[in-house]
Amino acid sequence: MMGTGRKTGKTGKSGIEERFASRFLAKQEKTSAKYLRRVEELGEMPEALAPFLDTLRRVYVDMALPDALRGKTLIGTYCVMAPQELVYAAGAVPVKLCSGNYTAFSVGDGNAPRDACPLVKAVEGFCETGLMPIYRDCALMAVPITCDCKKKIAGMLAARSRVFPLQVPAGRDDGDITQYVEELYRFAGILEDVTGSEISWETLASGMRQVGRAQYELSRFLAWKKARHGLMWGTHILAVMHAASYLPADVWASSMRRLNDELEAKGEGSGRPASRKRPRLMITGSPVIFPNIKVPLLIEELGGILAADETCMGERGMSDPAVVVDESFDGMMRALANRAVRPCSCPTFADNTERIYRIRQMVRDYDVQGVVYHVLRGCLVYDFEYQLVEEVLGEMGIPVIRLESDYNEEDVEQLKIRLEAFIELIKFRA
Ligand code: SF4
Numbered sequence: 195m196m197g198t199g200r201k202t203g204k205t206g207k208s209g210i211e212e213r214f215a216s217r218f219l220a221k222q223e224k225t226s227a228k229y230l231r232r233v234e235e236l237g238e239m240p241e242a243l244a245p246f247l248d249t250l251r252r253v254y255v256d257m258a259l260p261d262a263l264r265g266k267t268l269i270g271t272y273c274v275m276a277p278q279e280l281v282y283a284a285g286a287v288p289v290k291l292c293s294g295n296y297t298a299f300s301v302g303d304g305n306a307p308r309d310a311c312p313l314v315k316a317v318e319g320f321c322e323t324g325l326m327p328i329y330r331d332c333a334l335m336a337v338p339i340t341c342d343c344k345k346k347i348a349g350m351l352a353a354r355s356r357v358f359p360l361q362v363p364a365g366r367d368d369g370d371i372t373q374y375v376e377e378l379y380r381f382a383g384i385l386e387d388v389t390g391s392e393i394s395w396e397t398l399a400s401g402m403r404q405v406g407r408a409q410y411e412l413s414r415f416l417a418w419k420k421a422r423h424g425l426m427w428g429t430h431i432l433a434v435m436h437a438a439s440y441l442p443a444d445v446w447a448s449s450m451r452r453l454n455d456e457l458e459a460k461g462e463g464s465g466r467p468a469s470r471k472r473p474r475l476m477i478t479g480s481p482v483i484f485p486n487i488k489v490p491l492l493i494e495e496l497g498g499i500l501a502a503d504e505t506c507m508g509e510r511g512m513s514d515p516a517v518v519v520d521e522s523f524d525g526m527m528r529a530l531a532n533r534a535v536r537p538c539s540c541p542t543f544a545d546n547t548e549r550i551y552r553i554r555q556m557v558r559d560y561d562v563q564g565v566v567y568h569v570l571r572g573c574l575v576y577d578f579e580y581q582l583v584e585e586v587l588g589e590m591g592i593p594v595i596r597l598e599s600d601y602n603e604e605d606v607e608q609l610k611i612r613l614e615a616f617i618e619l620i621k622f623r624a
């Protein structure tokens with residue numbers, strides 16, 4: 195593997211490194227642009243979708259920071275369990291850096307063990323090349339110690355960046371919450387050290403308000419989505435949620451407000467994807483992260499509609515608000531720990547009845563007719579739970595298909611054949 199970090203004396207990069215960098219950039223831009231084009235080609239785009247797509251284009255095609263992040267102290271986070279509110283309280287902006295990038299994956303593939311999941315290989319690839327500003331410019335990386343892959347990537351990243359390994363509990367009882375509150379105090383201390391700003395009651399309350407505004411707009415959107423099935427293409431909603439990784443919460447909330455207002459003004463307008471009576475599918479399993487959106491795109495290109503997204507890049511990551519019972523500083527920290535741990539349906543928890551409850555709920559809320567269980571190669575924690583999810587869905591009479599995939603396009607034809615057959619099966623049952 196040809197890294198770009200090695201320099202030749204005082205003259206900077208060697209010719210070989212420059213050629214590697216330009217090939218890497220060209221390849222990654224081409225793939226990201228192609229996926230964005232396919233998202234747009236689905237059609238029926240609300241006008242207010244544009245800023246979300248622009249954000250993804252800016253980060254992945256232009257390979258530049260969105261304007262809203264310029265001049266800010268950026269904190270990279272690798273899990274929805276790292277509370278964004280604390281980062282805002284320290285005067286910084288969180289960016290979610292779990293990656294779905296094929297080109298970076300092909301670089302990381304050379305450094306990480308063969309059976310590591312592609313998500314961490316792609317993260318490793320970006321950090322190794324140093325070619326992606328949003329990774330390069332982070333003052334700190336907060337990495338949850340959840341699965342083995344995240345644990346090891348924390349160690350690999352520490353060779354190049356300042357890393358805070360966030361010790362996430364494996365259970366959800368009161369003792370686990372107390373342990374996580376202590377961990378959040380440690381995180382707060384590191385954030386203060388990195389930013390030079392003190393986290394006070396006032397700044398934490400302000401951080402919570404900022405995230406709360408984004409959650410409010412998301413709750414408005416979800417209320418629409420539940421009431422009017424097929425409101426938008428699921429792949430378009432996915433782009434909205436993924437753009438949140440690269441925007442300050444208040445900027446994302448403003449764009450979300452415009453989208454909600456547009457949908458509200460349209461009312462029961464015709465031409466919505468649902469009007470075509472497409473089979474309604476839900477995706478669950480390993481994270482689906484732009485530009486690795488081949489499965490959701492295929493679902494909709496092949497005649498279905500992605501009615502619900504249970505992955506942690508979907509609504510799961512943002513919909514649960516922190517409920518403050520005790521208004522002291524400690525009470526707010528406890529509220530953040532409770533929100534991060536108790537409702538989280540991530541399979542890195544030993545007992546994950548929470549996920550089963552959530553899947554049942556989402557199947558009912560979104561009138562789901564079939565479930566796509568997405569497993570990234572090497573992602574054992576999600577694969578472990580497949581059998582249980584299959585049993586529960588079987589009791590509900592909902593068919594499920596397990597699709598294993600990697601960060602490349604070699605498996606697209608096989609995915610296509612299996613998804614086509616699954617969609618036909620659902621049509622036949624309807
Ligand atoms: S899958 Fe679990 S550990 Fe991974 S980012 Fe999502 S919530 Fe965090």
Ligand code: SF4
Pocket residue numbers: 311312313314341342343344480481570572573574575576
């Ligand atoms: S939960 Fe799965 S996808 Fe996420 S880092 Fe761990 S192995 Fe990779």
